[in-house]
Amino acid sequence: MDTxxxxxxxxxxxxxxxxxxxxxxxxxxxxxxxxxxxxxxGGPPKSGGTLKVSFFPDNPTFSCIDPFQVYWIEHxxxxxxxxxxxxxxxxQTGKIVPWLAKSWEISPDGLTYTFHLRxxxxxxxxxKVDAQAVADDATGWIATVxxxxxxxxxxxxxxxxxxxxVVDPLTVTFxxxxxxxxxxxxxxxxxxxxxxxxxxxxxxxxxxxGKGVIGSGxxxxxxxxxxxxxxxxxxxxxxxxxxxxxxxxxxxxxxxxFNYVAEDSVRTGNLTSGAIDIAWPRNPFTPQDEQxxxxxxxxxxxxxxxxxxxxxxxxxxAGRPLSDPQVRQALSKAIDRKTYASTIFGPEYPVVQGPYxxxxxxxxxxxxxxxxxxxxxxxILEADGWTAGAGGFRYRNGAExxxxxxxxxxxxxxxxxxxxxxxxxINLSLRTLTTAQQATYLTEGAYDLTTNYxxxxxxxxxxxxxxxxxxxxxxxxxxxAAPEAITQIQALFTKAVQTNDTKQTExxxxxxxxxxxxxxxxxxxxxxxxxxxxxxxxxxxxxTSESFLKLNDAWKD
Amino acid sequence: xxxxxxxxxxxAVVVLWAAFTxxxxxxxxxxxxxxQLQLAAAGIQADSLTPAQFAAMKHQFGLDQSIWAQYWHxxxxxxxxxxGTSLSQQVAVSHLIGQRIGHTLLLSVAAAVVSLxxxxxxxxxxxxxxxxxxRVVLTRLxxxxxxxxxxxxxxxxxxxxxxxxxxxPATGTEGGVRSLVxxxxxxxxxxxxxxxxxxIKSFDETLRQAYVVTARAKGLSRSxxxxxxxxxxxxxxxxxxxxxxxxxxxxxxxxxxTVFTRDGVGKLAQESVLSQDVPVVLAVVTIAAxxxxxxxxxxxxxxxxxxxxxxxxREEIPKVVAP
Numbered sequence: 001m002d003t004x005x006x007x008x009x010x011x012x013x014x015x016x017x018x019x020x021x022x023x024x025x026x027x028x029x030x031x032x033x034x035x036x037x038x039x040x041x042g043g044p045p046k047s048g049g050t051l052k053v054s055f056f057p058d059n060p061t062f063s064c065i066d067p068f069q070v071y072w073i074e075h076x077x078x079x080x081x082x083x084x085x086x087x088x089x090x091x092q093t094g095k096i097v098p099w100l101a102k103s104w105e106i107s108p109d110g111l112t113y114t115f116h117l118r119x120x121x122x123x124x125x126x127x128k129v130d131a132q133a134v135a136d137d138a139t140g141w142i143a144t145v146x147x148x149x150x151x152x153x154x155x156x157x158x159x160x161x162x163x164x165x166v167v168d169p170l171t172v173t174f175x176x177x178x179x180x181x182x183x184x185x186x187x188x189x190x191x192x193x194x195x196x197x198x199x200x201x202x203x204x205x206x207x208x209x210g211k212g213v214i215g216s217g218x219x220x221x222x223x224x225x226x227x228x229x230x231x232x233x234x235x236x237x238x239x240x241x242x243x244x245x246x247x248x249x250x251x252x253x254x255x256x257x258f259n260y261v262a263e264d265s266v267r268t269g270n271l272t273s274g275a276i277d278i279a280w281p282r283n284p285f286t287p288q289d290e291q292x293x294x295x296x297x298x299x300x301x302x303x304x305x306x307x308x309x310x311x312x313x314x315x316x317x318a319g320r321p322l323s324d325p326q327v328r329q330a331l332s333k334a335i336d337r338k339t340y341a342s343t344i345f346g347p348e349y350p351v352v353q354g355p356y357x358x359x360x361x362x363x364x365x366x367x368x369x370x371x372x373x374x375x376x377x378x379x380i381l382e383a384d385g386w387t388a389g390a391g392g393f394r395y396r397n398g399a400e401x402x403x404x405x406x407x408x409x410x411x412x413x414x415x416x417x418x419x420x421x422x423x424x425x426i427n428l429s430l431r432t433l434t435t436a437q438q439a440t441y442l443t444e445g446a447y448d449l450t451t452n453y454x455x456x457x458x459x460x461x462x463x464x465x466x467x468x469x470x471x472x473x474x475x476x477x478x479x480x481a482a483p484e485a486i487t488q489i490q491a492l493f494t495k496a497v498q499t500n501d502t503k504q505t506e507x508x509x510x511x512x513x514x515x516x517x518x519x520x521x522x523x524x525x526x527x528x529x530x531x532x533x534x535x536x537x538x539x540x541x542x543x544t545s546e547s548f549l550k551l552n553d554a555w556k557d
Numbered sequence: 558x559x560x561x562x563x564x565x566x567x568x569a570v571v572v573l574w575a576a577f578t579x580x581x582x583x584x585x586x587x588x589x590x591x592x593q594l595q596l597a598a599a600g601i602q603a604d605s606l607t608p609a610q611f612a613a614m615k616h617q618f619g620l621d622q623s624i625w626a627q628y629w630h631x632x633x634x635x636x637x638x639x640x641g642t643s644l645s646q647q648v649a650v651s652h653l654i655g656q657r658i659g660h661t662l663l664l665s666v667a668a669a670v671v672s673l674x675x676x677x678x679x680x681x682x683x684x685x686x687x688x689x690x691x692r693v694v695l696t697r698l699x700x701x702x703x704x705x706x707x708x709x710x711x712x713x714x715x716x717x718x719x720x721x722x723x724x725x726p727a728t729g730t731e732g733g734v735r736s737l738v739x740x741x742x743x744x745x746x747x748x749x750x751x752x753x754x755x756x757i758k759s760f761d762e763t764l765r766q767a768y769v770v771t772a773r774a775k776g777l778s779r780s781x782x783x784x785x786x787x788x789x790x791x792x793x794x795x796x797x798x799x800x801x802x803x804x805x806x807x808x809x810x811x812x813x814x815t816v817f818t819r820d821g822v823g824k825l826a827q828e829s830v831l832s833q834d835v836p837v838v839l840a841v842v843t844i845a846a847x848x849x850x851x852x853x854x855x856x857x858x859x860x861x862x863x864x865x866x867x868x869x870x871r872e873e874i875p876k877v878v879a880p
Contacts, residue, residue, distance in 0.1 A: 054728075060832055061597040063646055069600055149605035205599050205647045225656070226646050227828060228820045261728055261818050269720040270727055435645075436833035439597040440590060443604050474604045 045247070045540060045555040050255040052276040053549070054267045057260045057409065060435040063226030064208035067193040067215070068141055071153035071464070071472060073305075073455055074280065076190045077549040078230050078258055082124075083193035083215025086115055086134070088242035089185065089457060089545035091303075094361055096184050099242040100129060100194055100216070110179030110500050113187075117170040121240050123196045124220040131172035133197050138164035138174060140200030141192070147204055156463045156470040157186040159497075179498045181505055182460045189456065189546065193217075216240070218251045218552060232256040245542075245552035252540070252555035264289065271533045272296040277556065278541075279533035280549070283412045287346035293533045304359040305528040305547045307461035308453045309352045310412075312523040313480045315448050321401060322448050323482075326384040328520030331403070333377040334424040335417065337370060341526055344413040352527040355462065355516045362459050362496075362509035366517045370524065377424040386425065394425035402427040404448040408438050411451065417525070442475045450476065453528060457545050459509050463493060466521070481521045488515065565857060569850040576846040577635065577839065581628055584835045591644060592620050594833060598645045631839060640840035645832045650840045654822060658844075660730050661814070661821035665806045667737055668744035672802060675745055676752030677795075683753070684760040685783055696757055702750030707809060710746050711816040714739045728818035740817050744809040748802050755798050759791040766790075793864055800853040807845045 055074040064070040067079045086101040101115040121129040138161065145155045160176040161183070167173055176183065186192050199212035207213055210224035218241060219232035234251045241248035261267040264281060268289045271279040285293070290300050312331075314322035321327055341349040350358065354366035386394035386401050394401040403421070405428050407414050418428040428449075433441060441447055454461045463470050467490055471477035481489065492515065496508035516522045530547040540553035593603045595618050606614065615621045619630065634641055640650035676699075683695035718739060719727035726736050763769065764787055772782045810823030818824075822841055829837035860867045 060828070061594070061645065062600055063598070064600065148600050149610075151601055151605055208600065209646070209648065225820075226648075228656075259729065259818070262815070263818075266715060266727055266816075266818070269715065273720045273723050273727070275719070275726055275728070434833075435828070435831040436587070436594055439832070440593045443593060478604075 045252050045553070046557060047252050047555070048254050049556040050257060051253050051278065051538070051551070051554065051556060053256065053258045053278040053280055054261045054270060054276045055258060055280050056264075056267070056282045057262050058227040060227075060409075061439040062208075065210045065221070065224040065230065066199075066204070066207040066213055067195060068144055068154040068191050069148070069152045069204055069208060070191070071454070073282070073548070074258070075230075076455075076546070077280070078221075078232070079190040079193060079215075080217075080544055080548045081256065081551050082217040082219045082221045082232055083190065083195055083213075084121075084217050084240065084242075085188050085190070085193045086117075087184065087188040088244050089188040090244055091543055091545040091547075094457065094545065096188055097243055099188070100240065101187075104184075106184065108500070110181065110498075111176050113174040113176070113183060114167065115172050115174075115187075117172065118240055119170060121216055123214050123216050124235055125196060125214050127196055127214075129194060129216050130169050131166040132169070134172045134194055135164040135166050136197030136200070137194055140197055143200060144204055150470055151472055151474075152204070153464070153472065154191040156460060156467070157183075157189060157191055159463075159470065179500070181497045181499065182458045185458050190548070219256060227260060229260075230258040232258075241552050245550070247540075247553050251551060252553075253551065256551065268292060268533060271298060271535060274535065277535045277538050278549075281531065281533075282410065284345045284349070284529050284531045285533065286344075289533075290346065290531070297536050299534045299536070301532045301534050301541060301543070302529050303543045303547045304350070304357050305455045305530050306357055306360045306457040306545070307455040307528075308465060308522075309355065309357045309524045310451060310453050310526045310528050311355065312449050312451055312525055313465070313476060314520070314523070315445060315450070315479045316481060317445055317479050320448055321403060324384065325520055326380050327386075327401070328523065330377040330380040330384070330424065331421065331426060332370065332517075332520060332523045333373045333380070334421050334426060335523070335525065336372040336420050337524070337526065338372065340413060340416060340420070343416060345526070345529075350527045350529070352524040355513050355522045355524060356459060357527050359457075360459060360461070361457060362506055364510045364513045366513060366524075369517050374424050381425060388425055391427075392422065392425060393427045400427055401425060402429050402448075404429050404431060404446070406431045406433045406437070406441055406447050406450060408433055412526070442473045445475065445479060451525065452476065455528075455546055459512070460493070460497065462516075462522075467493065481519065485519055485521060489521070562858070565854055569854055572850050573843065573846050577632065577843055578628075580839055580842045581631065581835075584833060584838060585624060585627075587833060591833065591835060592618065595620075595644050598647055631836070635839070635843055640843075641836035643829075643834055643837050645829070645834045645837075650836050653825060653837060654840060654844070657821045657825055660819055661810055661823060664737065664740055664744070664810060664813070664819070664821060665803075667741045668748065668806055668809070669802065671741055671745040672748035672752060676749035677756060677792075679749065679753040680756030680760060680791075681783070681788065683757055684764065685780070699750040699753040699757065702746050703754065705746060707743055707747060707812045708816050711739070711743045711813060714743060715816070730819050730821075736817075736819075740813045740819060743813050743816075744806060747809060748805055751805065752795060752798055752802065756791060756795045759794045760787060763787045763791045789863070793860075796856050796859065796863070799856050800849065803852045804845075804849050807848070 059072045064072065065075055065078065067083050070076065084100050086099060087096045088099040089096055100118055100121060102118050104113060104115045106113050117129065117131060123129060141154055141158050142161060142163065144152045145158065160178045160180045162175050162177050164172050164174045193215060196214040199207050202212050209226060210221055213221055218235055218238045220235050222231040222233045224230045232255065234254050236250060239249045261270065267279045267281065270276045272292060285300065293300055314328055316323045338351050341351045353370065354364060356363050381394055385396045389395040403426060405414065407430050414430050418430060421428045442450065452465050454464045464472055466477050466480055468474050468477040468486065489512065492508050492512040496505045499505060534541055537556050538554060539557065540555050542550040542553060544550045592615055596603050596614065603611065619627065631641065642648065643650050643653055646653065679695065679698065683692065686692050686695065715727045718724045725738050726732055730736055769782055769787055772786050810821060811827050814821040814823035815827050825837065826841040
């Protein structure tokens with residue numbers, strides 16, 4: 001498979017065409033081939049059968065399947081297959097293409113988006129997908145943002161949206177209070193999927209467990225039992241898939257069952273022994289598991305996830321060791337990212353190059369600033385007053401340089417990081433959190449270093465982590481940088497999205513990425529690649545532009 | 558007899574109340590904030606709320622009451638069969654348990670039966686055989702079985718019977734009996750070993766009794782003495798272990814359901830303890846304690862049926878008349 005192929009920056013620039021559709025049109029780099037590698041063989045598609053997919057455990061603190069609220073990557077894969085969006089995004093080029101909307105216009109001032117809907121589309125309960133339904137959805141999104149105080153995952157996608165009006169039964173206009181150049185890309189995502197707006201009569205918590213959540217997708221959400229399983233069944237009469245799928249009609253599969261298996265080795269074993277069809281882990285397979293899968297005749301599909309790379313965020317509150325920018329710089333220089341990637345994920349694994357994964361539009365490589373330089377790290381610490389002391393760690397005014405690093409189920413290779421930092425005298429103290437502590441440690445500020453990432457084929461993804469206005473955890477956002485740095489970051493985001501000028505957007509995002517690294521606001525650790533173990537009996541597997549699962553062409557022999 | 562039963566039932570009620578209260582106390586002593594847990598489950602971060610909103614939410618969740626008020630509220634709920642709402646899932650606890658208890662009951666009952674049969678058979682054979690090396694191996698076997706950690710047994714079974722041979726599914730509850738085999742074996746390795754250890758010991762003691770020698774001297778065969786005379790008496794101490802085994806099955810189901818990804822009450826208990834989902838944990842503990850207490854009560858009532866020497870009647874104590 002032709003992995004990690006990227007367009008050159010020049011090619012990317014050329015690909016950015018229409019001014020109004022900026023974000024989406026910048027070439028997304030697909031680590032291509034996924035659409036035809038697994039689907040190539042096997043003859044004509046067969047109908048029927050149940051596809052079994054195993055994820056890693058469900059969200060322990062926020063169980064949710066409602067498209068607008070859920071940020072959980074695995075559930076967005078599920079949403080993609082039962083709810084359609086106005087537009088779709090080409091994983092190869094990043095181009096926004098028609099789906100429920102046949103066409104659209106964006107006003108020159110970037111404040112109105114008019115969509116012309118496809119006729120004859122219905123929700124799975126038979127109701128029409130018309131301009132009224134879309135407009136009511138917009139109202140519902142805005143209400144949800146309000147009800148959750150801006151925490152709902154969709155909040156960062158509808159920035160500036162004030163509502164939508166029905167022009168005629170198949171034409172709807174979204175109004176924005178300020179330009180938001182990433183809004184068109186937002187309409188292609190799962191969180192702005194179009195659902196039967198009557199769901200908004202229920203509370204956000206009720207919708208989370210799937211109550212009233214009805215889409216127009218090629219599958220129907222049969223049920224979601226938090227932490228247990230989600231079942232989708234085939235939607236008969238479906239005929240409005242986007243042009244990105246070969247099969248735009250009914251699904252080949254009758255049923256899809258998603259469950260959660262905590263143990264990585266058990267999930268992989270289930271795949272190789274034929275008990276499941278797809279093993280979908282959160283962190284990439286270990287090299288050993290990958291070998292095992294390939295040896296048993298199954299395949300590993302991979303695609304870099306667009307969005308924020310796997311990043312360390314510091315607690316810069318006063319009195320914390322990482323409030324000192326010098327310590328943050330030293331810490332970043334002490335990380336050997338190349339060794340980290342090859343040790344934890346295998347020799348072929350890409351090395352992280354900046355705040356964003358390399359497949360994100362407007363990505364700028366900061367690799368030159370992220371080199372491994374333990375000597376420089378030690379010099380910085382020495383100059384900053386941290387002198388070597390007992391146990392090989394550094395001390396200042398009698399206090400040891402200890403970094404409290406809470407670990408969750410998302411953590412990968414924490415011990416290796418600990419060993420790397422020890423070489424320059426930083427004591428990275430690992431602390432495993434219970435589920436209950438995971439829900440509260442950020443708010444309590446009980447950490448020095450934490451990790452986060454977010455998947456979206458747009459640099460705006462970082463706002464969900466670091467912009468206090470729309471961040472999921474306001475606590476993390478506020479502590480990740482000093483107030484003046486946060487103001488500067490917000491200003492750069494505003495500059496990037498509140499314009500129709502691609503050049504300005506590109507410049508602002510480049511400045512933003514420089515700023516984040518220079519200030520040590522984000523300390524990238526590894527590039528995120530979605531790896532999927534695929535049974536040899538599954539054909540037609542495909543990733544979406546956001547590296548989610550797309551089942552339009554999938555079938556089992 | 559009636560007096561005895563009433564006494565035992567009131568004891569059982571006290572045990573249940575103590576289990577409930579202790580669990581409540583432990584969960585509330587843990588250093589975390591149930592308010593934040595509930596907010597997180599509702600998709601809201603505490604730090605995004607104004608103080609007034611925070612107070613309103615606190616009131617809505619009933620967390621602005623004193624700990625005593627909350628305790629009475631929970632206790633009254635449980636007495637009425639209402640276990641409240643899960644903090645982490647915003648669903649009625651009875652619904653969560655109702656969905657899962659069938660799987661766990663099936664697993665527990667199957668494991669109890671297998672443990673009972675396997676443990677008794679092992680003890681019987683181990684004490685019956687006379688060839689020394691075999692006898693030593695068989696009598697030491699339960700010690701080995703009781704020392705293997707369950708997760709290890711489970712992972713070994715998965716590796717061998719699921720991934721290598723493909724005989725049984727490694728995870729889930731689909732496929733009826735096939736999905737039940739390995740979890741039941743895992744639990745039974747421990748439980749039957751505990752049972753066999755006790756049985757072997759009491760067999761050894763019983764076989765040294767004079768009546769066994771008498772029976773043999775009267776010309777009864779060894780197997781007849783072993784089965785009809787010795788086994789019945791040796792089984793009495795093992796009865797007591799039954800209650801313990803029920804307790805073990807509850808703790809075992811936590812490990813086994815987690816490793817085998819079976820959606821039962823055990824896995825729910827594990828998840829709920831980690832996420833400090835107080836109402837769910839309280840409900841699981843109350844239900845498990847009820848089972849435990851009931852089995853012990855039944856065992857106590859069965860004693861006199863098995864051994865007429867044991868009686869629950871109050872003996873008339875002869876009055877000592879002063880001279």
